[in-house]
Amino acid sequence: VTRIHPVRMPALWSVAKACFFGGLVGFMVRGYMSKEVEGKILGESKKSKEKIASKTEMYAKLAKRVEAFLSTSDDPISVLSNTAALIYHELQAFRGGSDPNWSGFYIARTIADSKEKCLILGPFHGNPAVVKIGFGKGVCGMAALKRETQVVSNVNKCPYHIACDSNSKSEIVIPLIGTGGELWGVLDIDSPNYNSFDAEDKIGLEEICRLLIRGLNWTPLCRIPYRTLSNDCNT
Numbered sequence: 719v720t721r722i723h724p725v726r727m728p729a730l731w732s733v734a735k736a737c738f739f740g741g742l743v744g745f746m747v748r749g750y751m752s753k754e755v756e757g758k759i760l761g762e763s764k765k766s767k768e769k770i771a772s773k774t775e776m777y778a779k780l781a782k783r784v785e786a787f788l789s790t791s792d793d794p795i796s797v798l799s800n801t802a803a804l805i806y807h808e809l810q811a812f813r814g815g816s817d818p819n820w821s822g823f824y825i826a827r828t829i830a831d832s833k834e835k836c837l838i839l840g841p842f843h844g845n846p847a848v849v850k851i852g853f854g855k856g857v858c859g860m861a862a863l864k865r866e867t868q869v870v871s872n873v874n875k876c877p878y879h880i881a882c883d884s885n886s887k888s889e890i891v892i893p894l895i896g897t898g899g900e901l902w903g904v905l906d907i908d909s910p911n912y913n914s915f916d917a918e919d920k921i922g923l924e925e926i927c928r929l930l931i932r933g934l935n936w937t938p939l940c941r942i943p944y945r946t947l948s949n950d951c952n953t
Contacts, residue, residue, distance in 0.1 A: 776812050777922025780804060784926055788933035797934055798823045799841035801926070805907065806843035819885055820844030820908040823894075824851060824858050826901045830943035837862055837904060838944045844908070847882045850946065856880035861891040861904050867920055871913045883908065890915040892927045894936075902936040 783804055787797045806821040822842020828835050837851040837858055848856075854863040857879055861868045868891045873879040879889070886908040894902040905927055909915065 773812070773918045774922070776808065777918070777925065780808055780922070781925055781929060783808075784929050785933075788929060792933060792935045794825075794934045794936060794939045795841060797930070801930065802841050802843045805923075805926075809907075817909050817911055817914060818844075818907050819910045820847065820883060820906070822847065823903055823905055824862075825903040826862065826940055827942060827944045830945040836944070840903060842906075845883055848880055850944075851880065854878075857889050857891050858904050858906050861893045862901055865893050865895055865901065867892045867924060869915050869920060871915075885910045887912045888914040890919060890923065892920075892923050894927055894931055896931055896936065900936075900940075902931065902934075902940055905930075
């Protein structure tokens with residue numbers, strides 16, 4: 719049997735007390751720190767929600783994502799595909815629900831065996847859409863013809879609207895115009911709600927389009943003739 723020398727007992731008792739009280743204090747401090755850390759996390763989460771609540775900051779975030787796409791490739795097909803999906807999902811997350819219900823691009827191309835130019839369906843996210851739109855026809859065609867953004871708060875009251883989806887109630891279309899004045903195509907976004915697009919949407923989406931205009935190699939895609947069974951661009 720191991721015997722503890724009587725002289726060492728006070729020293730051992732002091733160590734035991736120190737360990738006990740040290741552990742208790744440590745537990746209390748850790749508990750306080752945990753609450754403090756939790757508070758910081760909740761605070762950051764709140765800040766994050768506040769950022770999401772700002773439409774301007776939401777579009778700034780989208781622009782950074784598009785810049786990231788462009789840093790990896792200048793191919794229109796891949797970048798426009800990702801951009802259409804990004805806009806679709808991020809706007810739905812921001813607005814809640816299924817708004818928008820369509821996001822995509824139409825590319826300005828020449829019909830094979832014809833000199834007529836049309837907007838041909840490109841990368842998109844949503845239900846199947848009209849494949850071929852003539853300049854001046856529909857909201858997309860009007861944006862191409864006038865070369866300016868079209869914001870339609872109620873498509874049922876728009877005389878030149880083309881009904882691709884009966885659920886769509888409002889629409890915004892931004893033309894993609896190159897630095898030399900070339901029309902590369904349009905960005906088209908539909909919403910199942912009336913009055914869904916405002917000045918902030920227009921500014922944010924036009925900035926995204928400027929990034930795409932500068933960052934993509936449009937010429938090869940736009941020069942490919944579109945082969946169809948009909949040369950008519952009427953939808």
